[in-house]
Amino acid sequence: MTTWCEQQQIEGVTCTKGFHQLAQVRQVSVYTYMTEGLVIDVGGSKIPQFRDVLKQQSPEAVLLTHHHEDHTGNSAWVEQHLQIPQYIHRSSVKDMTQKANNPLYRQQVWGTREAFTALPLSDTFTAKSIWDVxxxxxxxxxxxxxxxxxxxxxxxxxxxxxPKLKIMLEGESYSTLLHSLQNIQAIDYSGVFCHHAGFLTDARSLIDRKITYMQEFAEQVVRLHDRGMPTTQIVAELLPHTHVMEAVSDGEWSRHYLVNTIVQERDAIFMTV
Incomplete structure (x- = not known):
């Protein structure tokens, strides 16, 4: 496995993109960001170059967007070597005290998230600026x-x-994701930093396009389901191309899960936000 990092400055934010290349698997990457003395996510432990970057940056604290190992994989190292506070959603604080039990393919791709101590995020916090969570x-x-x-x-x-969902991870919620995207469009943001796509040029338009796509795709799924078409046929009709992650993940990522979730959450999807 080959790993490396690339770095650039965008609007005063240090953007570090970590890559790795696995045999027979496409190149994958994830970002960490540094601003106002804060690092936002710490990357997967399979990309050790993130640790060198963190040492150089000497952050004052770490903010974690969620618990997945490609975002928290180096948190145990941060705790041991940098000894700075790390914050995560209150619902995951306890879980972080235990080593993650992820499927083997995720351990091979991103590494294992070892146990570490996290603090609960508040609704707001202050660095050089006031931030909202x-x-x-x-x-x-x-x-x-x-x-x-x-x-x-x-x-x-x-x-x-x-911009388009062609596959979903088991446990994801289509309707909840859609409503989260709709909710952030009410925020007067000037730029969006995504942890896999990087800095989004014309972010508002891109997110609007994703919302429209998700709504229209859900309508197609529900219409076919109401005609009596089973999930397998809906997948063949709307998502005919097998995604590499379906084989790699032993089905944890799946087109079928995506379609079934839409059917199960149809009322919530079309609820007015």
Whole structure:
């Protein structure tokens, strides 16, 4: 496995993108961000270069968007070597005291998240600016975004990732993710930093496009389901191309889960926010 990091400055934010390349698997990457003495997410432990960056940055605290190992994988190292506070959604504080029990493929791709001590996030906090902690569940129940009131920057974790959903991770909620995306559009942000897609140019338009796509795709799924079409046929009709993650993850990522979740959550999806 080959790993490396690249770094750039965007609007005063240090953006560190960590990569790794696995045999027979496409290149994958994840971002960490540094601003106002704060590091937002610490990357996966399989990318050790993140640790070198963290040592150089000497942050005052770590903010975690959610518990997944590609975002918290280096938190145990941070606790041991940097000894700075790390904050996560209150619902995950206890879980962080135990080593993660993730499927083997995720351990191979991102590494294992070892146990560490985290503190609960408040609704707001103050660094050089006042920040809001915005609950944005869907991808994970503990997912949050961080909004800097002074700069207008929104650090969105895995809320956006890509303009279209073609596959979903078991445990994700389609309706909750959709409503989280709709909710952040009410914020007067000036720029969005995504932890897989990087800085989003024309973020508001991109997120609007994702919302529209999710609504229209859900309508297609529900219409076919109401005609009596089973999940397997709906997948064949709307999502005919097998995604590499379905095989790699032994089905934890799945087109079928995506379709079934839409059917199960149909009332919530079309509820007025």
């Amino acid at each position: 915005i609950e944005t569940p869907g991808h994970a129940s503990d997912h949050v975004a961080f909004y800097n009131r002074s700069t207008g920057h929104l650090f969105a974790g895995d809320l956006f990732v890509a």
